[in-house]
Amino acid sequence: MGKNTKVLLLTGDFTEDYEIMVPFQTLQTFGVIADAVTPGKRAGEYIKTAIHDFEGDQSYTEKPGHRFLLNASFDSCSVAQYDGLYLTGGRCPEYLRLNPKVISLVQAFFQQRKPVAAICHGIQILTAAKVVKGLQLTAYPAIEPEIEAAGGVYLPMDANQAYRDGNLITAPAWPAHPAILRTFLKALGVTGF
16 A cells, blocks of 8 residues: 655645545555755744635635644755655645755756646745646646746646646645546556545
8 A cells, every 4th residue: 555655745834634634544554754944943843724615706715724733844854755645725825935955845846757746836846946847737726927938838627637647646725626636646656546
């Protein structure tokens, strides 16, 4: 199954609540070791999440979410320790993409051709890392201009769908959890579902 498979979940304050909680728990359900980290915080510290919902407005709404306990420290992680990378969405990608170590870590996962999954606004980290040129991907629709400016091909999709191009798996929003997580687990070589 997922025994000894290890994934780095890159997250941060005001990530979308479902977009950290669901992948973290799902990966563990399949026996995958899931290390949730963020720059500037260590294992045992918390991040605050936000609940984003689609309620008929021009954009999603945001409400306070839960506190999420980080179980690993960003400063001590390296690409060599992990089989894959998962980038959460919400508001954290807009500031995580400004961190040089985040950018170099993402680039290293791509250089080593390890599976990378990104959901919703998590794609902002990929565009900042300049790793999407020539790739087809999806994201929250507001990220389309960033994808195209970075040389990627934006694919509009229903919110419950995911898309894979090589080792990159993307999805527009949390309704796509079944699709993105199934595809990511397959890319990691996890079976039994």
